[in-house]
Amino acid sequence: MLHVTQPTDGGVAACVESVCADQSRRGWAVAVAAPPGGRLGERLAALGLPHLPWPAVRAPRPADLAAVVALSRIVRRFRPDVVHLHSSKAGLAGRVALRGRVPTVFQPHGWSWLACRGPLAPATAAWERAAARWAHLVVCVGTGEARQAEDAGLRGPLTVVRNGVDLTRFPPAGQDRREAARRALGLAARGPLVVCVGRITRQKGQDLLVDSWRQVAARLPDARLALVGDGDDFDRVRSTAPPDVLMPGASADPRPWYAAADLVALPSRWEGLPLTALEAMATGRSVVAAAVPGLVEVVTPDTGALVGPEDPAALAAAVLDRLTVPSLRHAEERAARSRAAEFDLASTLDRLAAHTLRLARPPHPADATATEVTAGPG
Structure with a gap:
């Protein structure tokens, strides 16, 4: 073979x-x-x-x-x-x-x-x-x-x-694991954290997420966004990102980032069926994603939000809804793990x-x- x-x-x-x-x-x-x-x-x-x-x-x-x-x-x-x-x-x-x-x-x-x-x-x-x-x-x-x-x-x-997704490799992460992951990554123990894992390219749409982040930061000044990955657009995206956007580069193991996150964002312009969505959901994280083929097949209304492709305003609104209403996010986290088990x-x-x-x-x-x-x- x-x-x-x-x-x-x-x-x-x-x-x-x-x-x-x-x-x-x-x-x-x-x-x-x-x-x-x-x-x-x-x-x-x-x-x-x-x-x-x-x-x-x-x-x-x-x-x-x-x-x-x-x-x-x-x-x-x-x-x-x-x-x-x-x-x-x-x-x-x-x-x-x-x-x-x-x-x-x-x-x-x-x-x-x-x-x-x-x-x-x-x-x-x-x-x-x-x-x-x-x-x-x-x-x-x-x-x-x-x-x-x-x-x-x-x-x-x-x-x-x-x-x-390997459900044994990506087990659900509760509050204890979230705090431990943040300590290991050198992040603040408190404050909203949105994570996007993937190559930094036009396909994955991190530029759209950075555009939307200004609206999020205006409402939640202590919030942080982490773009975890490298790629062709790394320097271009970094040049436009405000200081509260972290760009640590590629990670050999994304699990600590999923565990540390309050929310995972996937603003892709196109996809097949991304492992990042499945890994985040298996970890028990709500997902805000672009409504493109592949992501619409994974993310459902009870596990997060699907927003119009290339729409930073809608992306920001969906992120803010989940960061400011913890009960909504927690319900989606429970449903996300169940949904991931179907894959x-x-x-x-x-x-x-x-x-x-x-x-x-x-x-x-x-x-x-x-x-x-x-x-x-x-």
């Missing part, structure tokens, strides 16, 4: 790590082709899994041809039964390199055209429609992502396997394994029960 990914940090890398660890426990021979470095490389070393260096970069560029050639060589050496391509760069290089000659799973983790502007967006969507024939299965992480594919005219074998990672991993096995070998009567259990989205 060969997994291919360009991101080595963030949500995509976390998904790859979880799937590889699970498949290794099942006794499969698993390897990952990915750029050197990053948290993913550290985790693969800890798991004892092969990390095959693959020279790929996030942004499209002429060097992508070298990434296609390098991946072709990796596949010839490793000779996998199934190749699982994660995110847009692996989806591009892998499908061009393989062209369907090896059973191929493509998991976009957020469609590539959503990140594009101007004429590049329809051109990218056209590429995805053409490349669909080179994937034996396209795995969408949520029903919203699947609908986006259908609306864009993608045809081919498509299924939904929703992202999942148990174990179910996600079982479904992915069942789909992979069906590609690796012909169906067998003994698989009938598993097929029935894993059929359909969710």
